[in-house]
Amino acid sequence: MNQELNKNFASGHSACAGCGFPTIVRTILNESKYPVVVANATGCLEVTSTLYPFTAWKVPYIHSAFENAGATISGIERAYKALKKKKNPPAGGKKIKFVAFSGDGGTFDIGLQALSGALERGHDFVYVVYDNGGYMNTGNQRSSATPYGANTETTPAGSKTIGKIETRKNLMEIVNAHGINYLAQANVAYLPDLKMKAQKAFETKGPSFLLVFSPCTNNWKFPTSQYVNIAKLATETNFWPLYEIEKGKYKINKIIENPKPIAEFLKTQGRFKHLFEKKNRKVLENIQEMVDEEWNRLVNLNK
Amino acid sequence: MNIMEKGAIIKYNPQKAPRTGDWAFMVPEVKKEKCVGCATCVQFCPEAAISMEHITRNPVKPDGHGASTEQKKKATVDYDFCKGCGVCATVCPNKAIIMKKK
Numbered sequence: 001m002n003q004e005l006n007k008n009f010a011s012g013h014s015a016c017a018g019c020g021f022p023t024i025v026r027t028i029l030n031e032s033k034y035p036v037v038v039a040n041a042t043g044c045l046e047v048t049s050t051l052y053p054f055t056a057w058k059v060p061y062i063h064s065a066f067e068n069a070g071a072t073i074s075g076i077e078r079a080y081k082a083l084k085k086k087k088n089p090p091a092g093g094k095k096i097k098f099v100a101f102s103g104d105g106g107t108f109d110i111g112l113q114a115l116s117g118a119l120e121r122g123h124d125f126v127y128v129v130y131d132n133g134g135y136m137n138t139g140n141q142r143s144s145a146t147p148y149g150a151n152t153e154t155t156p157a158g159s160k161t162i163g164k165i166e167t168r169k170n171l172m173e174i175v176n177a178h179g180i181n182y183l184a185q186a187n188v189a190y191l192p193d194l195k196m197k198a199q200k201a202f203e204t205k206g207p208s209f210l211l212v213f214s215p216c217t218n219n220w221k222f223p224t225s226q227y228v229n230i231a232k233l234a235t236e237t238n239f240w241p242l243y244e245i246e247k248g249k250y251k252i253n254k255i256i257e258n259p260k261p262i263a264e265f266l267k268t269q270g271r272f273k274h275l276f277e278k279k280n281r282k283v284l285e286n287i288q289e290m291v292d293e294e295w296n297r298l299v300n301l302n303k
Numbered sequence: 304m305n306i307m308e309k310g311a312i313i314k315y316n317p318q319k320a321p322r323t324g325d326w327a328f329m330v331p332e333v334k335k336e337k338c339v340g341c342a343t344c345v346q347f348c349p350e351a352a353i354s355m356e357h358i359t360r361n362p363v364k365p366d367g368h369g370a371s372t373e374q375k376k377k378a379t380v381d382y383d384f385c386k387g388c389g390v391c392a393t394v395c396p397n398k399a400i401i402m403k404k405k
Contacts, residue, residue, distance in 0.1 A: 001350070001351055001352055001354070001381045001383070001384055002345060002348075002351040002352070002353060002354040002381075003354070004354075005345070005346070005348075005351035006351050010315060010317070010320060010351075011320065011323070011350045011351050011352060011381070011384040012317075012320030012321050012322070012323060012384060013323075013350075014321060014323065015349060017326060017327075017349070017386035017387060017388035018349065018386075018388030018389070018390055019349050020349070022349040022350065022351070023346065023347060023348075023349055026351060027346070050313075051321065052313070053313060053319065054313070054316070054319045054320060054321060055313045055314070055315055056315070056320070057315060058315045191346055191347075217388075223389070224388040224389060224390070225388055225389030225390050225392060225393045225402075226393065227349075227390060228347050228390060228393065228394050229393060
């Protein structure tokens with residue numbers, strides 16, 4: 001195994017072959033100059049990395065429940081701050097960075113309240129979401145991060161419906177409304193960009209937030225070897241623009257000259273297969289319109 | 304007195320780490336002569352099972368003498384942990400990794 005990459009998160013975890021998030025976890029944690037403490041919400045990452053009696057984490061790690069990664073990490077941060085004032089503080093009172101990892105279910109839906117509270121109180125932590133658009137470890141139930149038109153266990157596509165009929169929740173705007181100093185949307189296929197954003201997030205004083213695109217081979221239904229290609233397509237079709245918001249100022253990190261049609265991204269995955277039937281042609285056009293609209297909104301904010 | 308009760312802590316133990324290599328159906332094989340050492344596969348490998356290792360070769364020159372030591376970085380796969388997903392073979396820009404049945 002690669003010792004350098006295994007510094008914080010080791011091999012031997014049981015994430016599916018060809019999963020995107022181990023790369024995200026390693027890349028982000030390796031960018032920290034300070035020791036890190038990790039809190040984790042329930043999700044794929046938690047169940048696959050902490051198979052009793054083994055742990056893949058080489059850093060201090062805590063998991064308490066699904067809904068409270070934000071509350072857990074703020075508790076740790078405040079406790080460390082209090083202990084620092086006492087005699088013989090743990091870790092010699094050095095600077096420590098606090099990181100919370102969570103899936104989209106544990107952030108968009110279940111953990112939103114805990115996250116909002118932690119952001120509002122202004123704890124010094126980095127919150128990372130690996131967004132695979134659904135509750136993947138329980139068998140592909142829809143979440144509010146599942147894209148429009150996706151076929152999931154709880155929104156099955158059929159003769160009467162096209163799958164999920166609601167659009168994705170815009171979490172970036174929700175988090176931005178808390179007025180935090182740094183938040184960014186990144187993609188696992190663009191690692192230099194992700195590294196740069198992780199560095200910025202670690203340097204930010206107070207809360208910072210990263211939303212990272214993480215393809216799921218099992219439930220998006222694509223071959224295990226394709227996660228990088230699909231993640232790349234998501235950005236090339238403007239489905240997942242790379243941008244950051246620093247103190248309220250928007251910046252698009254990668255402007256695609258000639259964005260590909262969204263169908264290029266959708267046709268790589270089995271969960272959108274039904275959209276390519278003749279009767280659903282209108283739906284495809286709708287999705288393209290939605291993507292363009294969102295991109296134009298971002299471009300306007302970028303000015 | 305210790306005010307904080309000690310909890311159960313599980314420490315990372317490389318001996319206990321599940322050998323996920325037995326999941327693999329297909330395994331990657333690195334064509335050493337094609338590998339240019341760019342390390343693209345290393346960072347995208349979900350298991351971090353690939354490392355770049357220095358490989359020393361002694362190519363003998365056509366005239367028979369003056370063998371030079373050439374050092375190159377080549378990708379090496381740890382089959383103890385490789386789950387055989389095939390991501391490395393897909394991202395390799397030089398098609399130096401091919402998937403073979405185990």
